Amino acid sequence: CNGKLLVGNSTSYNLLYEYGAMPYTRKEINAEILALDRAIKQTGNEENKTASFFPFEGSYPHLSFSSELKNKDSDTYFYLYHRVLAGNKLDEDITAEELLKYYERKYNLKTGGYTDAEVDILLRYLYEMERCRFGAFQAYTIAEDVTQDLINYVEESGIPGATFATMSERVYHYPGIA
Numbered sequence: 001c002n003g004k005l006l007v008g009n010s011t012s013y014n015l016l017y018e019y020g021a022m023p024y025t026r027k028e029i030n031a032e033i034l035a036l037d038r039a040i041k042q043t044g045n046e047e048n049k050t051a052s053f054f055p056f057e058g059s060y061p062h063l064s065f066s067s068e069l070k071n072k073d074s075d076t077y078f079y080l081y082h083r084v085l086a087g088n089k090l091d092e093d094i095t096a097e098e099l100l101k102y103y104e105r106k107y108n109l110k111t112g113g114y115t116d117a118e119v120d121i122l123l124r125y126l127y128e129m130e131r132c133r134f135g136a137f138q139a140y141t142i143a144e145d146v147t148q149d150l151i152n153y154v155e156e157s158g159i160p161g162a163t164f165a166t167m168s169e170r171v172y173h174y175p176g177i178a
Contacts, residue, residue, distance in 0.1 A: 007172050012145040014165045015040075015154065017129070019136050022161040026108045032161050033125050034118055036142060039157065043149040050141050052128050055080045056096065060120035065096040079131045087130070103127070139163075 017036070022029055040046055053076045056063040068076040085092055090102065100123075104110045107126050109119045125142075134140040143150070146164075154162050 004173075006174055007170060010169045010171045012167045012169065013151060014141050014167055015045075015143040015146050015150065016139040016141055016163050016165050017134070017161050018139050018163050019134065019161075021163065027112055029161070030107065030109075030112060030114070030122055032159050033122060035157060035159050036154070036162055037121050037125070039150060039153045039159075040143055040146075043147060043153050045143055045146050045150045048143040048146050050128070050144060052124060053079045053131060054124050054127055055084075056100075056123075060116050060123060061100075063096060063100055063123075083131055083133075084127070087133075139165075141165075 015036070017033075023032065040049060055066050055069055055076055057066045058064055066076055068074045069080065071077060081092060084090075085094065088102075090099070094102075103123055103126065104119075107122065109122060114122065129140045132138065132140060142162075145167075151164055154164075
């Protein structure tokens with residue numbers, strides 16, 4: 001209106017991990033996840049990581065169930081008990097130690113030669129991927145609205161499972177008018 005933009009479009013990029021482009025071995029998958037986490041940290045995109053409903057507090061190997069699990073109305077409780085445990089046919093009376101051992105076996109975290117810090121990082125990503133039903137038909141969004149630095153870093157690194165999705169959003173410069 002009169003040369004002033006009332007409504008426009010904004011473009012952003014999300015970092016995705018694609019199932020179809022992943023390597024075949026668990027060791028290679030874990031290496032890619034660690035590489036993507038390093039890329040996010042080195043380019044200052046940590047605040048852009050997607051929300052996590054990780055059911056543990058602390059850091060590996062000293063993890064205990066989150067206090068949020070006491071609230072049956074919390075998202076963390078819902079995802080652990082209704083999606084993760086049910087999806088893996090695990091008993092609802094499982095302890096934090098038993099769930100941790102389950103993930104260590106499932107994702108070869110004890111035999112992969114990883115540091116405790118790397119196991120902690122992997123646990124957080126792998127749990128979240130499982131929670132959101134990552135698979136052939138569902139990519140995992142690792143970070144949203146990432147910077148060009150991260151895009152360049154990941155593309156130059158050639159991490160096979162990593163892709164970027166272009167997102168477009170309407171921007172209302174004068175809310176309530178248009």
